[in-house]
Amino acid sequence: MKKKKEVTIYDLAKELKVSPSTISRALNNHKSISQKTTREIQKTAKDLGYRPNSLAASLRNNKSKTIGIMISRINRPFVSSLISGVENTARKAGYNVIISQSNDKYENEVSNAKALYDSRVSGLIVSLGMETKNVHHLKQFTDQNVPIVFVDRVPDEFNSYRVIIDNYTAGYKATQHLIDQGCKRIAHFAGAQHLNVYNLRKKGYLDALRKNNLEVTEELILDLKTMSFEEGSDATKTLLNLPQPPDGLFSSNDTAAVSAILTAKEKGIKIPEELAIIGFNDDPMASVVEPALSTVSHPAVKMGEISAQRILEHSSKKMDSDVSEITMLDTEIIMRSSSIKVNTPHLLEAT
Template sequence: MKKKEVTIYDLAKELNFSPSTVSRALNNHKSIGKKTTKEIHKAAQRLGYRPNSIAASLRSNKSKTIGILIARINSPFMSTLISGIEDTARKANYNVLISQSNESYENEVNNAKALYDSRVGGVIVSLAMETVDTSHFKQFLDKNIPVVFVDRVPKEFNSYRVVIDNYAAGYRATKHLIDQGCTRIAHFAGSQHVNVYNMRKKGYIDALTENGIELDEKLIISLKTMSSTEGWEATEKLLGMSNPPDGIFSSNDSAAVSAIRCAKERGVKIPEELAIIGFNDDPVASIVEPSLSTISHPARRMGEISALRILEHSKENLGTSVSEITMLDTKVVVRNSSKRNP
């Protein structure tokens, strides 16, 4: 036989307090004395009372839960981002719900609806590679539920954004290869409707132009998902040219690591004949041989700030017209895959 759930009214009867006193004590309201609060919490634990967060969310139309909607959980960048969100949320007694789109627009739309139906108090989103239309997030704003876009963000959407300066990072990565003596620098570019890849490519092009290197469009290889397989195939294509590149700037580390492995298999010396730099500073960057130069990406800090935006919005009861961009800086992490000069 299923055991009956203990309610606030059961606690009130057991302790001879009013239900309202019990409720306030369980929520640590300062109008209730410390001794009474401690007594009620102790009794709640002894009797097996569980707060009904669903009922609370139905009353307020939102819960103390932050929804996270990202492309892939198994990405080192994303897992570190989630860690920053979760730690910040936990300190404020918020929970998190995590869903992944696997780079699919359709999955993203369905996951957004599921989070909305769960009455989350806010949602943090990094867009799928396929996503162009972001109208499925309007349902949150219509209910004054804050939306924070992080890393991959839409061009036009009235909300919070937490990003890095991808243009400056792309410029620095390319300039680093130029400083090492590279004159034919290839670029692994992601989907150009995605802000991060578009701005990294612009930084790459401007670094070449401003340093007197003519742009060769054949050296720009577009990758759909920036996977390791695509990185290998792109490297094979580049090394098969009659005039191959002497440098590669990859928009992520996965493709860059494949470039190192492919080049080594073909007997190309790294960095003497081919200098390579990636992006994100994933753990694999320091493990691969030679170690991969890359661009640092403050994933954890981006997660912390994203969660804080949700918490601040809810605490101050701000309106839906809030639009704020937080931009964090990056730096070049120089390792053996590109280091020609001391």
């Protein structure tokens, strides 16, 4: 089937016997064109199936009303909620969103960055992939005064907007919760330590142990590369095969924590009596696994909304992209059945 020819402003100008510049101004509701003419032109454009060429406009202006998002894995509940927050805010302002995922691969992230740069996005929201240690591929944006907002997984050295949570305090409180339940040998699924989120959660875990005069045992600390379900299962088996297995576990995400619950139950370990477990993120799976998983809240939607707002503010104020601004949001411990070992029913969240 032959492709139908795209209708242009020149076709509209010929149809209505006016200049292309008049068509262009009317389509953009310019005040120099009368309301009657504007209505007639816009109606004809609609009837003939005219579509504005936003790419051409962005090439002329070196800017588009599009926000790019670079994330690790779109199927993670935290990430999908983050994207939802970005889109809610962007669409209200008349902006579109382009989403790219790296699957935690550095090479994919570099390629995605180039594609978004070539698309002339107005701003970029980034949550770094697991493998990313160097963010030089993002300098092309700041060199052209395109703002970048790092959210959740952020680099140590790169002037930018940052929207984060207090990962250190969250890690400390999660560990302290297990200690309050009577746990003495607390294990930790730590994640890739070059990423700030996992590094700070581990530091909070370690300091909580030290402050409570509990021994830091290296064999109980496992650095999982991807924090996947499979890694969580393998790590749990490793812990349970120790001569002295842990009686508590703080996992830096819910995926590995849920895997730990299921793996421990398969081996006949009672949760939480023999092994109390707390995760991180409050993913939907946390409340449906049996027993329900205690976790740390992660305000993903709000983080997305704030990230998009920073892009919009930057565009309206014509600010220099070389900024350093941090927005830090609070978290809270959500206590469920997987970690409640002592008789404190008033602390138990209904599930």
